[in-house]
Amino acid sequence: xRRLVQLGQGEKSAIPLLLFLLIGFAAPLLAVIxxxxxxxxxxxxxxxxxxANYATIFESTSYISFLWSxxxxxxxxxxxxxxxxxxxxxxxxxxxxxxxxxTLLFTIPLFVSENIRLYGWILFLIKNxxxxxxxxxxxxxxxxxxxxxxxxxxxxxxxxxxxxxxxxMTLGISMVPSETRDAAFDLGASRWQVFREIELPLSMPGIVxxxxxxxxxxxxxxxxxxxxxxxxxxxITHDIEIAFTYAQNWPLGAALAVLLMLVVGVLVLLALRRxxxxxxxxxx
Amino acid sequence: MAARPTILSLKSVRKIFGTLxxxxxxxxxxxxxxxxxxxxxxxxxxxxxxxxxAGMEQPTSGDILLRGERINDLPANRRPTCMVFQSLALxxxxxxxxxIEFSLxxxxxxxxxxxxxxxxxxxxxxxxxxxxxxxxMKCSGGERQRVALARAxxxxxxxxxxxxxxxxxxxxxxKTLEKELKDIHRETxxxxxxxxxxxxEAMVMSDRIGVMREGKLVQVGSPHEIYSAPTTRFVSEFIGxxxxxxxxxxxxxxxxxxxxxxxLKGPVPPKGxxxxxLVIRPEFLRFIGKPSEADxxxxxxxxxxxxxxxxxxxxxxxxxxxxIVEKLRQQMFTGKLDDEVRIGWDAKDSILVTD
Numbered sequence: 001x002r003r004l005v006q007l008g009q010g011e012k013s014a015i016p017l018l019l020f021l022l023i024g025f026a027a028p029l030l031a032v033i034x035x036x037x038x039x040x041x042x043x044x045x046x047x048x049x050x051x052a053n054y055a056t057i058f059e060s061t062s063y064i065s066f067l068w069s070x071x072x073x074x075x076x077x078x079x080x081x082x083x084x085x086x087x088x089x090x091x092x093x094x095x096x097x098x099x100x101x102x103t104l105l106f107t108i109p110l111f112v113s114e115n116i117r118l119y120g121w122i123l124f125l126i127k128n129x130x131x132x133x134x135x136x137x138x139x140x141x142x143x144x145x146x147x148x149x150x151x152x153x154x155x156x157x158x159x160x161x162x163x164x165x166x167x168x169m170t171l172g173i174s175m176v177p178s179e180t181r182d183a184a185f186d187l188g189a190s191r192w193q194v195f196r197e198i199e200l201p202l203s204m205p206g207i208v209x210x211x212x213x214x215x216x217x218x219x220x221x222x223x224x225x226x227x228x229x230x231x232x233x234x235x236i237t238h239d240i241e242i243a244f245t246y247a248q249n250w251p252l253g254a255a256l257a258v259l260l261m262l263v264v265g266v267l268v269l270l271a272l273r274r275x276x277x278x279x280x281x282x283x284x
Numbered sequence: 285m286a287a288r289p290t291i292l293s294l295k296s297v298r299k300i301f302g303t304l305x306x307x308x309x310x311x312x313x314x315x316x317x318x319x320x321x322x323x324x325x326x327x328x329x330x331x332x333x334x335x336x337x338a339g340m341e342q343p344t345s346g347d348i349l350l351r352g353e354r355i356n357d358l359p360a361n362r363r364p365t366c367m368v369f370q371s372l373a374l375x376x377x378x379x380x381x382x383x384i385e386f387s388l389x390x391x392x393x394x395x396x397x398x399x400x401x402x403x404x405x406x407x408x409x410x411x412x413x414x415x416x417x418x419x420x421m422k423c424s425g426g427e428r429q430r431v432a433l434a435r436a437x438x439x440x441x442x443x444x445x446x447x448x449x450x451x452x453x454x455x456x457x458x459k460t461l462e463k464e465l466k467d468i469h470r471e472t473x474x475x476x477x478x479x480x481x482x483x484x485e486a487m488v489m490s491d492r493i494g495v496m497r498e499g500k501l502v503q504v505g506s507p508h509e510i511y512s513a514p515t516t517r518f519v520s521e522f523i524g525x526x527x528x529x530x531x532x533x534x535x536x537x538x539x540x541x542x543x544x545x546x547x548l549k550g551p552v553p554p555k556g557x558x559x560x561x562l563v564i565r566p567e568f569l570r571f572i573g574k575p576s577e578a579d580x581x582x583x584x585x586x587x588x589x590x591x592x593x594x595x596x597x598x599x600x601x602x603x604x605x606x607x608i609v610e611k612l613r614q615q616m617f618t619g620k621l622d623d624e625v626r627i628g629w630d631a632k633d634s635i636l637v638t639d
């Protein structure tokens with residue numbers, strides 16, 4: 001019998017990359033998924049699969065951590081949207097030659113590790129630190145530090161994920177041609193109507209991408225709660241870390257990770273169905 | 285043509301960008317219901333001028349009057365004028381119907397009234413009614429032109445401005461749309477102010493044409509005047525090929541050219557005119573046998589010929605100078621390339637212009 005599948009030159013050339021993706025990308029993910037069906041506190045991949053870990057999770061209080069993670073991520077995204085849209089608008093339309101400098105200022109912190117930047121905030125905000133210490137010695141003011149509160153966690157998250165909202169938004173706004181805005185204005189629309197009817201819908205692709213990007217990143221956040229929140233709140237990512245390290249319960253950690261992926265995946269798909277990027281771009 | 289009442293009046297309008305006068309002291313009256321076209325090469329300031337008329341740019345000095353009222357500071361959204369943009373600037377996230385109805389929706393008109401008006405305009409512009417719900421980005425180039433025009437007409441402007449809307453369209457469709465636009469002008473009786481870099485396009489459509497150069501309006505006149513009586517070399521060279529001979533006025537009223545040995549007979553030079561150019565359109569040149577058959581003649585070598593559809597163009601070299609002669613296909617010249625030929629023209633067919 002002849003070979004069933006005749007591979008063309010293109011398919012053959014793609015094999016190395018395909019193998020690389022399978023080993024480097026798909027395999028670890030599949031391993032985590034498979035691990036979540038293994039018996040608790042084991043390290044073997046060859047036991048009989050069961051849903052025991054999931055049952056444990058649903059009987060536990062893990063949902064609190066899930067809610068914290070999703071809630072913090074949602075609030076972060078909303079705060080980022082409110083902060084970034086005006087800034088992005090300014091970068092594209094108002095600041096002119098200063099836009100480049102501003103963009104750089106927002107980019108440079110990305111070159112420094114997230115943890116180092118968060119510890120920088122600690123030094124800045126801690127009691128007798130840069131901010132409160134200075135206020136005390138110069139003005140004699142003694143204020144409570146906001147460190148190790150929910151506000152501090154949000155501050156850290158907004159700070160860390162700001163570029164991921166800002167740059168897609170900047171791109172989205174710059175995609176609105178100025179003649180299109182002029183046309184709406186010329187047809188009698190007020191500045192606000194031009195914004196609502198033309199600029200906002202046409203910059204939607206950038207906004208939606210910014211939302212998705214920051215939400216997915218923020219749900220996976222862990223350092224902010226640990227460092228700036230002083231472990232006052234335990235997000236789901238922290239639970240997963242505990243399961244994999246301190247508790248040495250890999251299958252439970254894997255099950256938590258799979259659940260998180262499912263929740264985030266479903267939310268993202270729902271958002272993408274609601275905001276059809278192709279439609280915004282006028283392709284449909 | 286009967287004199288029209290003035291609808292739009294420009295009084296020494298200037299626009300300075302930095303140290304550059306993009307628009308320099310323009311005085312112009314545009315009549316009610318007129319199709320007025322401003323022609324100029326890119327960078328001549330015509331777009332800046334149009335943006336000032338539409339309210340998207342403020343003049344540095346001078347006044348713009350609409351029916352006698354100063355509108356310098358009236359923003360675009362409060363002017364009873366509307367613009368069709370070069371890019372058309374259609375709203376890509378809206379349907380054909382929503383695009384056309386945009387200004388009506390802004391004005392707060394009822395949905396069914398809006399739709400009735402949109403369909404009426406679509407009829408006028410020969411857009412099928414089924415297109416009402418069609419995504420505007422799915423329309424062809426010509427259809428988009430019509431949607432943009434319908435959208436502007438729905439605003440019911442007193443003046444419609446056009447910023448080279450046909451420049452990106454292929455030749456054949458452009459020719460159709462030019463005529464269509466002129467028909468729409470006739471149909472709607474509105475004032476159209478159009479800008480383009482193509483004098484040919486302007487000729488087809490306009491009642492009057494203003495030619496711009498480096499921010500200044502160098503000549504205003506009917507298409508016929510611009511074609512047959514240009515006042516400057518710049519205007520004469522703006523459409524098609526022309527023969528331009530630099531000349532000096534001699535004492536006896538004859539014109540002397542440096543490159544041709546015989547004095548030329550041309551129009552009587554105006555008072556004070558000492559040097560300039562003699563312009564002869566290629567269709568006024570003819571092949572002749574003897575010098576006595578025309579007021580002026582030169583002999584040269586037939587260098588090449590080009591078929592231009594209904595006409596044939598000949599290149600005749602006289603010393604260093606190149607002459608362009610055009611004949612209708614039916615009156616094709618039968619000479620062979622490199623033949624010695626004599627070409628001539630009459631004084632009345634030449635125009636004297638300044639630089």
